[in-house]
Amino acid sequence: MLLSDFRSQVAALRFCPMLAPAGEVAAVSECDGHTLRARSVMLWRALERGCALDGRSTELLFQSTLDSISQAYDPYHAPVWQIMRAARTDAVATGGVPEPVAGALDELAKFAAPSVPQAKRIMLLGEIVLFGGDASHGKSLAEALRVAGHGDVEAWPALTGATALAFGDRELARRQAEAIAGGLANSVVEEVICDSPETFWALSSMFADLEVKLPDTIQVSLFSRLLADSGVAPEKSNRTVYVHDSRASYLLRQGEADSVTLEPGFRWQPGAKEELCGFGAVYEHVRVVADTAYDRREWDLWTRGLAKSCGSDDGLWMSYPEIARKLALARLDEAVELQADVIVTDSPLAAWWLAKNRQPRHPAVAWLPELFGN
Secondary structure, X not given: OOHHHXXXXXXXXXXXXXXXXXXXXXXXXXXXXXXXXXXXXXXXXXXXXXXXXXXXHHHHHHOOOOOHXXXXXXXXXXXXXXXXXXXXXXXXXXXXXXXXXXXXXXXXXXXXXXXXXXXOEEXXXXXXXXXXXXXXXXXXXXXXXXXXXXXXXXXXXXXXXXHHHHOOOHHHHHHHHHHHHHHHHOXXXXXXXXXXXXXXXXXXXXXXXXXXXXXXXXXEEEHHHHHHHHOOOOOOEEEEEEEEOOHHHHOOOOEOOOHHHHOOOHHHXXXXXXXXXXXXXXXXXXXXXXXXXXXXXXXXXXXXXXXXXXXXXXHHHHHOHHHHHHHHHHHHHHXXXXXXXXEEEOOHHHHHHHHHHOOOOOOEEEEHHHHHOO
């Protein structure tokens, strides 16, 4: 969809100062231009004038995630992330993307097309390949699946196109999606196990948006569901865990955050429940496993559908790594305030980025399959 298709929603978002608490980047940059309201004003002016954004406005558009958290926090759940993605698509089409974004897209375009997988069951390492994860990441997932009773599974590293699409480059995203679909069509694969919520979302939803079709005979599964449904528990620890949800999990939600979460001090109100921050199987799977591995789990308002980005979402770590680093430190500091001993996430990219930026005062960071290791 084009930005012009969201004209009425952009107009309304200009008058939503109440969404400021959900501002991820604005909270760490202290720049008013990073607020949703400011970006909505810029987009509205461009729509009214029938012209492209200027250089600084375009930069502000890309110096953030796609801001799906504002969509979750909005009582009316305006399609914020679709609006921001459409605006970025327009910027790519006019050749007006900032240099850091152009550089990130160039890097994404260099990834080679995947080879044809040989096994009937494969692990699609869509996020792991993105940050150059080493063999240990694939081994961790393979070992967890084996312990959970799923036997040997072939690792298949391939970009899904999700990051390219987040940057607004639909053509690059489509090429990468078609490479996956083509590889699977020429294979004997019966089941694809995805390494993250984003990879699962790409195959189950994004491909259709890009008009890329997977073979009908292939089943697509999310690894966290397989681990949670297995009933196999990791070794128990007496430590306190905090679960971090990537923004991609929001795209797989089955329900939005309840409006009661907007009330001041919601977290400490009698009867406050984490499920009120958003619900869906994608949130439950990781918590089922985490609860069997740790004695205690802490949570705060910014969880599930309202989880703030750690900087690994929507390619921000590639284009503006310093902003992404500040987001990671903010999430790590929040875990310290909750007195968590470890942060667990079902996104390997989020785990890698948090671990890369953690300091001695911060909790340990673990990707969910690593709980089944030695």
